[in-house]
Amino acid sequence: MSLKSFLRKHLKIIVTIAVTIVAILCRKYISYFSLIDEVKVENKSVPIFSPDQLKKYNGIDESNLYLAVMGVIFDVTQSEKHYGKGAPYNYFVGKDGSRGFVTGKFKDESEEKDHILDLTCNELLTMLDWRKTFREKYPAVGLLAGRYYDKYGKDTNYLKVLKERVQKCKEDKDRAKKEEAIYPPCNISWSEDEGSKVWCTKSSGGVIRNWVGVPRQLFTPGDEKPRCVCIQLDKGNSSQLKKYDGCPDTSEECLVQDT
Structure with missing residues (x-):
């Protein structure tokens, strides 16, 4: 039997198998990307870091410099002059200090340093701009288990509430723009x-x-x-x-x- 005849005879089976494989891959990667809110993680699986593990990526214990923004971990090693030891933004390395991006408090080591739900709408949207900047400039390498994600990389209740709040803030901002035009x-x-x-x-x-x-x-x-x-x-x-x-x-x- 020629290859052409074989393909013609088994075309439906081949197409079915191909569609199934594509569906599995799509489901895998859609789930994978949804974990990080469309932030691309370089590895094929999403590593989950504990706070103690992240703390080691300070350029000393581990050579790379990692920091988390709203639970997503970025490798900022390429900007060592900004984030290395003694640099202006070294505070953010090895932790999630999201709140500091808005408040400017670079000495906060309390448990509230990544808490942003109480910020104003303008501050929350500014926080999203920061995350967008990191997403565009640095590779995302994993998720931090804690306030935003659990140990399996799934959204915590805190993150779910935050997403609802951000959505409302965006709607209010759009409404204000429309009102401003009138x-x-x-x-x-x-x-x-x-x-x-x-x-x-x-x-x-x-x-x-x-x-x-x-x-x-x-x-x-x-x-x-x-x-x-x-x-x-x-x-x-x-x-x-x-x-x-x-x-x-x-x-x-x-x-x-x-x-």
């Missing part, structure tokens, strides 16, 4: 002679548009104080908006009574 911030200044002044232009608040608008106070639920925004008169009927006392309805600038 209600751009005012320009604000203060002088001894006039006190506080708010005014609108076609670029106030850094939002470029083809209309100027008039200043109004926008009261947002949950915020202690209103903020000044520019509105279009024909679209300013929201109950959350309030005029400034003593300021004409159509004026593009208002003097604000300081309280």
